[in-house]
Every structure is written in structure tokens, then in C-alpha cells.
Amino acid sequence: MSITYIGIDPGATGAIAAIFPDGECGVWDYPGDEVALADILTDIKIGRDCRAVVEQQQAMPKQGVVSMFKLGLNFGAHLGALAALQIAVRTVRPSEWKKGYVPPKSDKSESLTVARRMFPDAPLTRKKDHGRAEALLLADYARKVWGEK
Numbered sequence: 001m002s003i004t005y006i007g008i009d010p011g012a013t014g015a016i017a018a019i020f021p022d023g024e025c026g027v028w029d030y031p032g033d034e035v036a037l038a039d040i041l042t043d044i045k046i047g048r049d050c051r052a053v054v055e056q057q058q059a060m061p062k063q064g065v066v067s068m069f070k071l072g073l074n075f076g077a078h079l080g081a082l083a084a085l086q087i088a089v090r091t092v093r094p095s096e097w098k099k100g101y102v103p104p105k106s107d108k109s110e111s112l113t114v115a116r117r118m119f120p121d122a123p124l125t126r127k128k129d130h131g132r133a134e135a136l137l138l139a140d141y142a143r144k145v146w147g148e149k
Helices: 034-045 065-084 094-100 108-118 127-145
Strands: 003-009 015-019 025-029 049-055 088-092
Touching: 003 034, 003 127, 015 034, 015 127, 025 127, 034 065, 049 065, 049 094, 049 127, 065 088, 088 094, 088 127, 094 127, 108 127
Parallel strands: 003 049, 049 088
Antiparallel strands: 003 015, 015 025
16 A cells, blocks of 8 residues: 655744645645644545654744744644644654755745756745745654654
């Protein structure tokens, strides 16, 4: 059975991306609530074997307590929805998955440039689509770590 690979950037401006067995991809902005998130992942999962990678989150200097708590909640919501749908998941540090895609310490615009080149048909027309771009790159990374080249 072919596998659908899911990449998730769990930030408030993050997104969910899927690369389907036929090579097509889908991208969804983070909807802002857990029920809508579960609906998106359910639609991706229907009749498919899926593997997911979620970007690991951690506290960073100079970030507020409230924003870090919200980021942690988003991260947990994604992991919980994936577990409920029995989708195998791995978490990965940004520095690890970005190695094969963008230069160290590059900004989010670099991820957008790379994703536009790799996925020319993806909806990445706006500057603010960096969350979508990183989710697509994470889905491609998922394809690599789960064994498909």
C-alpha cells in the first residue's frame, strides 16, 4: 500500500501539508481550533496509510509566557489528533529537518523559495505562506525519514 506523508508546522501561522502517493500535494492553514484540525487530518487519513512529521517546539529566549503556552497547546493538539487517528508520527527539531533544504540560520522566506521550486503547483503565492512552505518541506522530510526516496 502506498503511503501519504504529512508535515506539520504547529505554529499559530503554521500549516498542515500532505504528499499523496500519486505525487499530488495538499496544504491547509492551521485552522485555529482542535476540532477543525481533527477534521482536516481525518480527511487526509480516509482510506490511506499515513506517516507524519511534526516540527518540535521549545521555549525560546525573549518569547512571552503566553505565546509559548499557546505554541505548546498547538503542538499538543497536533500530536493528540494524530494519535487519535492512529497516524504514526515523529517529531523533529527545526535544525535537523532544515539541513537538507535551507542554509543554517536562514529565515522563513528561504523555506518559501525552496518549497515553491520543489512544489510549483502548491498554493504558495503570498509572502505569508511560509507556514505552508515549511509544512510541505516537513512532508517531504517525512517521506525521507519513513524510507521513501
